Amino acid sequence: MAEGGAAGGEGLLYLTDDQLRKGIEAMFFAYRAFTSDPDRILAVHDYGRAHHRALHFIHRSPGTTVTNLLAILGVTKQSLNRVLRTLVEDGLVEARIGHADRRERHLHLTAGGLALERQLSDAQRARMRAAYRAAGPEAVAGFRLVLEAMMDADTRRHYLRLRDGT
Amino acid sequence: MAEGGAAGGEGLLYLTDDQLRKGIEAMFFAYRAFTSDPDRILAVHDYGRAHHRALHFIHRSPGTTVTNLLAILGVTKQSLNRVLRTLVEDGLVEARIGHADRRERHLHLTAGGLALERQLSDAQRARMRAAYRAAGPEAVAGFRLVLEAMMDADTRRHYLRLRDGT
DNA sequence: GAGTTTACGTCAGCCTTGTTGACTTTCCAA
DNA sequence: TTGGAAAGTCAACAAGGCTGACGTAAACTC
Missing domain, CATH: 1.10.10.10 (Winged helix-like DNA-binding domain superfamily/Winged helix DNA-binding domain)
Structure with missing residues (x-):
């Protein structure tokens, strides 16, 4: 609690x-x-x-x-x-x-x-695109922010390395 | 494409x-x-x-x-x-x-x-709470919006029924 | 040059959790 | 009252996680 x-x-x-x-x-x-x-x-x-x-x-x-x-x-x-x-x-x-x-x-x-x-x-992109379009750009930014904050530190390292050019 | x-x-x-x-x-x-x-x-x-x-x-x-x-x-x-x-x-x-x-x-x-x-x-809530807090309320709203838009219509029905009082 | 470490592959066996098929019990409607 | 549908159970199989042990080749270190 x-x-x-x-x-x-x-x-x-x-x-x-x-x-x-x-x-x-x-x-x-x-x-x-x-x-x-x-x-x-x-x-x-x-x-x-x-x-x-x-x-x-x-x-x-x-x-x-x-x-x-x-x-x-x-x-x-x-x-x-x-x-x-x-x-x-x-x-x-x-x-x-x-x-x-x-x-x-x-x-x-x-x-x-x-x-x-x-x-x-x-x-997979088709579904994601439809969801993004329905929710709008500000929502998408928030979506990504929360997901990134949810990852373990180690995982986030892998993710960020992939996210921003290899 | x-x-x-x-x-x-x-x-x-x-x-x-x-x-x-x-x-x-x-x-x-x-x-x-x-x-x-x-x-x-x-x-x-x-x-x-x-x-x-x-x-x-x-x-x-x-x-x-x-x-x-x-x-x-x-x-x-x-x-x-x-x-x-x-x-x-x-x-x-x-x-x-x-x-x-x-x-x-x-x-x-x-x-x-x-x-x-x-x-x-x-x-599970502890992790979610930390992510929410780190991302802020606007991000959280966007997070939920995108996730909801991503669901199949049938699934969304179940989700909404649970979300808003049983 | 010998011994250790690293990268990768493999065999064997276990567990969870999904699947389909066949079955019983119970209810309901013709 | 009987036949079909619905709720739930049992059995067996497959995918894909896991651990543990072992093998081989290449690289590194002393």
Whole structure:
């Protein structure tokens, strides 16, 4: 509790437990919608959300290494490897041995990988665009501010590095 | 594509593909943080996210039926049933047979269920409160607006019914 | 040059939580 | 009163997290 309920009295009504609860529920329902369009496309190709995440971040940072991707995704290498292996086998991702350090695998999307990534992100952007347009630019700024404030410090570092040029 | 890239020219720069992509990534990273605190608590008790969701919505709508909960959570009844069964076995949830319709099960939290729900929502609210406070009231209003615009129409109905008194 | 560390891959096995299919009990309407 | 629909349960399978152990090659360090 500590500070819910009656609220300080000034302009802090947006911090009441009730307001926070609405935010929590909004987050839950919106995230489900957010993932639903890609999920439908992925199901057709017999892939899952994990494949989408890999495709997305390889697309964002072509040539990234496996270790790098692990830090961004926050999963174990065994988990990522399973997904990566199927993507390489299916010819959507290419894992090139590093020049300077031959232990590294630099990940790139193939033409096929780019095509699927495009299909997925088009769907996701379409929903986001509709929501942005409906809410307006000031709302969008606030949306981003709150989400960024919600991240862990470590995660925010990854996010900001991606957000502002690689 | 359709309208990304150069943008119409007016004040539509917030709808560029680049801006949308940042929103998408913010959503991904923030949601992970959003679920991390409850996840830690749940792990201690040997429960998962699905248990949290059930506890949350039973708390919100005491006496709700299984079918009702199904519509809100958007999973199959078999999936929900498994979670519900463990919660009932562990004495966190009580499933009372319906008066009017004996096929129905009306769900209630026990004292133990209320305690765990409180612990989980306290943790989740703490993070949300910190983010709200950091971003400020105008940002919070925008945050909610965008999330609501992102939901499917059906989901939004459930959300609004919960948002404005039961 | 030997030993340690790093990057990556893999096998095995576990858990949660989603799925479909088949089934019982209960209610209601023809 | 009977047949269909609705509410809920049991069984089995798959995706994708996880841990732990182990292997290999390359790089680094002393």
